[in-house]
Amino acid sequence: MQRAGALLLGALMLGAPLPYSGAAHAQGWPTPADRSAFVPFATSPFPYAGEIPEQDKPFLDVTGRGGRGHTSPRGGVYFEDRTYADRRSLLFIPKGFDPRRPFAIVLFLHGNEARLERDVVARQRVPQQLARSGLNAVLLAPQFAVDALDSSAGHFWEAGHLSRYLAEAAPRLAALAGDGGLREAFAAAPVILVAYSGGYLPAAFALERGRAEGRICGVILLDGLYAEAPRMADFVAAHPDAFFFSAYSASTRAENTALQKLLAAKGVRLSTGLPGELKPGVVSFLPVPGDVTHNDFVTRAWTSDPLQAVLSRVGAFAKGTKPAR
Known part of the structure; x- marks a missing residue:
């Protein structure tokens, strides 16, 4: 089993096709220790050479001595080879994860001026917050623009790309778990x-x-x-079987207020505050006092480690939840 797991993880780290058997390996659950890897994906957000939706212009709009680049409204010109070439995603399976019980994938989309290792892992402690939340879940975090003032979505702008990304993630998570038989479950x-x-x-x-x-x-x-309230409202209104929670500071208050008005107009029932449980149909907004710093929001907002606090309220996937019958 140890040799098979090593072969799987080696292939995962190299971005190579993963060996897969339809039969699950004999694996001890729950996982005895945290497992993590930075893995190159074919379906990564970047590199991206397509159009910017609704702007009728190419994403890579600069060509010069520095190579091809993109003009960010806030950051100026960023070049592809330095900012839009990292194909890696962070994969993390916490100690205690048990695929025999109901589980979820937490997909974390980072903000501006971020690197996976420096910010998502070391500064914001996203894997640690997931591990401590009590949620039976694994983590996926793709790298977007590297250390740049740019929110561009890259291939995530494209129809069907999230589905393709999650499909590629399944065998890679199974490899990290050391059990190719979990591919279909992921x-x-x-x-x-x-x-x-x-x-x-x-x-x-x-x-x-x-x-x-x-x-x-x-x-x-x-x-x-910061924008896109109509798209968000359309999703929430059309998916009453999902929960929605938004915590915000003065930095994003205007757009959160706009979203609440759009949802109310669509007949969506709203609440204010942090719900006791995040479950299907819950739609809640939490305004956070103005002395909160936006750059620290993932680690310090209305409480320390706010992501941990929110994930701990997703009752359907709490560790110890009985296996589905």
Whole structure:
């Protein structure tokens, strides 16, 4: 078993095709320790050489000595080879994960000026917050623009791309788990989409056109709505079987207020505050006092480790939940 697991993980780290057997390996569950890897994906958000939706212009609009580049409204020109070439995603399976019980995939979409290792892992402690939440779930976090003032969605702008990304993630998560037989379980697992800050843009388009809406069981925004309130409202109104929670500071108050008005007009019942349980049909907004710093919102907002606090309220996937019959 150890040799098979090593072969699987080696293939995963190299981005090679994964060996797969329809029969599950003999694996001890729950997992005895955290498992993580940075894995190159063929379906990564970048590199991207397509159009910017609704702007009728190419994403790569600059060509010069520095190569091909993109003009970001806030950051100026960023070049493809330095900013839009990282194909990796962070995969994380926490200690105690048990695929025999109901479980979910947490898809984390990071904000601007971020690197997976430095920010998502070390600074924001996203894997740690998931591990401590008590949620029976695994983590997926794709790299978008590297360390840039840019919220561009890349391939997540495209129809069906979220579905393709999740399909590629399934065998890679199974490899990290050391059990190729889990491929189908990961391919069907419900998804909780979490977007922080600039992650709002890929989130909005992924929800609208990613063709994975049947798998989205919840959306969590952490100071993560600077625009696209109509797209978000359409998704929430059309999916009463999913939960929606948005915590926000003064930085995103205007767009969150706009979203609440749109949802009310669509007849969606809203609440204010952090619900005791995030379950199908719950739609809630939590305004956070103005002394909160946007850049620290994932680790310090209305409480320390707010992502952990929110995930701990997703009762359907709490560790210890009985296996489905």
